[in-house]
Amino acid sequence: MLVHHAVHPALKERVPYVIAIVSVDGAPGCNVQGNIVNCAPETAEIGQKVRAVFEEAEDATSGQKFLIPQWELAPGD
Amino acid sequence: MHGQAVVVGVGESEYYKHGGSPDTEFQLACTAIRRAADDAGLELKQLDGLISYMDYRNSPLRLAAALGFDELSWSATPWAGGGNNSCATLQFADAAVSGGYANYVVGFRALAQGQFQRLGSGAGLMGGGAPEGMTWGLPYGLMTPAQECALQTKRWMHDHGVSQEALASISLACYANAQLNPRAVRYGRPLTREAYHASRWIVEPFHLYDCCQENDGAAALIVTTPERAKDLPGKAVPILATAQGLGPEIGLNTFQQKWFPGMYYENVGRMIWERAGVKPTDIDVLQLYENFTGPVLMALCEMGYCKPEEVDAFVADGALEGPDARLPFNTSGGNIGEAYIHGLEMVIEAVRQSRGDSTCQAKNVELSLAVGGPGYAPGSAVLFGAAA
Numbered sequence: 224m225l226v227h228h229a230v231h232p233a234l235k236e237r238v239p240y241v242i243a244i245v246s247v248d249g250a251p252g253c254n255v256q257g258n259i260v261n262c263a264p265e266t267a268e269i270g271q272k273v274r275a276v277f278e279e280a281e282d283a284t285s286g287q288k289f290l291i292p293q294w295e296l297a298p299g300d
Numbered sequence: 301m302h303g304q305a306v307v308v309g310v311g312e313s314e315y316y317k318h319g320g321s322p323d324t325e326f327q328l329a330c331t332a333i334r335r336a337a338d339d340a341g342l343e344l345k346q347l348d349g350l351i352s353y354m355d356y357r358n359s360p361l362r363l364a365a366a367l368g369f370d371e372l373s374w375s376a377t378p379w380a381g382g383g384n385n386s387c388a389t390l391q392f393a394d395a396a397v398s399g400g401y402a403n404y405v406v407g408f409r410a411l412a413q414g415q416f417q418r419l420g421s422g423a424g425l426m427g428g429g430a431p432e433g434m435t436w437g438l439p440y441g442l443m444t445p446a447q448e449c450a451l452q453t454k455r456w457m458h459d460h461g462v463s464q465e466a467l468a469s470i471s472l473a474c475y476a477n478a479q480l481n482p483r484a485v486r487y488g489r490p491l492t493r494e495a496y497h498a499s500r501w502i503v504e505p506f507h508l509y510d511c512c513q514e515n516d517g518a519a520a521l522i523v524t525t526p527e528r529a530k531d532l533p534g535k536a537v538p539i540l541a542t543a544q545g546l547g548p549e550i551g552l553n554t555f556q557q558k559w560f561p562g563m564y565y566e567n568v569g570r571m572i573w574e575r576a577g578v579k580p581t582d583i584d585v586l587q588l589y590e591n592f593t594g595p596v597l598m599a600l601c602e603m604g605y606c607k608p609e610e611v612d613a614f615v616a617d618g619a620l621e622g623p624d625a626r627l628p629f630n631t632s633g634g635n636i637g638e639a640y641i642h643g644l645e646m647v648i649e650a651v652r653q654s655r656g657d658s659t660c661q662a663k664n665v666e667l668s669l670a671v672g673g674p675g676y677a678p679g680s681a682v683l684f685g686a687a688a
Contacts, residue, residue, distance in 0.1 A: 224454045226447060227501040234441050242442050244451060244555045252557040258440050269458045280439055291439050 225264055241267045245294055261295040272297040304398035306529045306536035307390075307684070309340025309522040310648045315485050315639035319414030321516035329358045329410035330366055332518035340522045341533040342404060347522070349374035349405030351392045353385035354642065358410050374402035378544060378680070380551075382445075383589055383635075383673030384564075386643035388680035391542035393523035403524060409644040410518035418514050445591055446511055449675045450503040453594025456561040457505060460608035462597065464505060466615050468496045470593035471509045471636055473620035478633025480622075481659040485515060486637045510593040512635035519644040521651065535687035537654040540667070543571035546677035562602070563595050563674035569603030572681050578667060580604045583683075585628040585653045585662040587646040589673040590635050599674035628653075628662035646670055647682065655687045 224242050229235045241259040259267040260276065273294040280291045313323070313331040321328060337344050344367045350360035351374075360375035374396040378388040389407030396402045437443055442451075456462065475491035478484035491509060499508040529536035547567045550559055573579055580603060590596050597611050605627075606614040620629035632638040632649040639645055650670035652658040665686060672680040 224447070224451050225501070225504040226441060227503060228446075230444050230447075231441075237441060240441055242437075242440055242447060242451060244455070244560065246557065254555045254557050254560060256437050256440055256442055256555060269455060293440075 225267075239264045243267065243273070243294060245273060255292070257292060257294045259295065260293045267296070304525070305394040305523050305539045306526050307521050307539065307651050308404075308524055308529050308532050308534060308536050309336040309338075309342065310651050311335030311337070311339055311520045312483070312641075312645065312648065313410075313518045315483060315515055315517040315641070315645070317485060318418055318514040318516055321412050321414060323412070325410045325412035325415055325516075325518075326358055326362070326366070328412060328516065328518035329363060329408055329520075332410065332520040333363070333367060333406055333408055336406065336520040336522050339534065340404075342522065344368050345370045347404045347406055348372060349393065349396050349402035351376050351389045351396075351405060351407045352409055353378050353389060354382040355409060357416065358408075374405055378678070380678060381673070381676035383591060383643040384676040384679050385544070386589060386647055386672040386680065387542065387670050387682040388544040388672065388678070389644070390521070390523065390539060390647065390682040391544050391680065393521075394539050394542055397523055397525050403528060405523045406520055407523065407644065407647075408518065408520040409642045411641060412516045413514055414516060445675070446506060447503050449592045449595050450506050451555070452561040452563065452675060453592070453598065454505055456594070456598055456608065459561070460611075462608060463612050464497075465493075466597055466612045467505060467510055467593040468493055469615040469620065470590060470596045471496055473615075473618075473625075474590060474630050474634045474636035475509075476618075476621040477629075477631050477660045478637025481632050481638055483659075484633040484638040485513060486633060505594065506592055509636070512590055512592065513640045515639040515641065517639050517641045517645070519641045519648055521644070521648060535655045537651050537687045538685040539682060540685045541572050541576035541683045542681065543568045543575065544678050544680040545571065546679070550677045561598070563598040563679075564677040565599040565602040565671070565674055565679050568671070568679040568681050572669070572683055573604070576667075576683050578683075583627075583667050583669045584665045585631060585650070585668050587630055587632075587634065587650045587653075587668075587670040589643040589646060589671060590630065591673050591675060593636075595674035599671060602674075603671070623658075623660045623662050628660070631658050631660035631662065643673055650682070650684055654684045
């Protein structure tokens, strides 16, 4: 799903961006939320295979850093 | 059929664009309740119950004091979500008067989004105020109802081959009906299919016109027993059936496989049809909460109006527009065309249809159904019979 409208100032530089629900292989019923990254946003389609990549994020209040899973199109798909 | 409680009064403030109200939210609430009491022929001091939903600002304690209630013997609010509970207010009011716990119960909702924050803004979630479950989406820029409903709608359209034109038809019906309603904020602002398609994307598949307005205003309804209603001057509209609830596992997370994509209205539909002993095609006029157009289509299907593969045809060719539509629908203009008072203004419109005083009045209304906001659980609905 392609997001055009930035609902928060922190997202102004990010639009348009893709939010996806990813079904995890081998874990039936496990749907996770994430972005599809490292591709032109309009090329992401329902049904494509993806693989996890990890992105560093920071809590704006505490400064604590942590890794969040993101998804990129799997090679050959 | 239930028929233990009736609506005897409805009231509204003026409706404004968001930020446009000269009055505070609390004043708007008081205005709507006062007008509902006037409509019912009741004095404010006779009112003794207050119910709202997703309202953490206009406390029944302060309202009862400000309005001069003799006694407040019932106050309640349904849990979770937002506009999904618009019709649950009527269920709670029905329970209160049918059970003998209160005499004249008010369901109300007030919004002043200039004084406070806009509901559709994601900004409020960043201050630690995110509802449980939503925190999983924030790091990914998934933080608004528009985005959540767009995810559901996108997958559902993909699975069933539903076209963008079907979404457009919902918005166009609301706009067409709003042109008959001088209260509507979009009155005098007709929408064409071309303008719909030309409007900017918010989040695909939602254009600007797929999204409801955000408004300032307040709405209120008063519920009592049929016996008490006999002493009042106006018409009484019977509550034939109400439903509120969620199916198994719905409360865990928004995007589970079992319910994705889904709007959580199957069980609400089933409860309404069973309790009233009627079926979707018996309904004479329908008010179905449009937070966004996609959820309307999905909820129509989940409640049994048609299959997803049939929904394009079901809503095509003006099928929902005007008083003589195949299915008279959102006849005041709804959240998209009239005003977004969190859907309670649509429950008022359902009552108007039963009383015969809508600006887009359907013929021979025996069954008038209002359905709360799809996409968020628990869902709710209320079915009214003809006024007496």
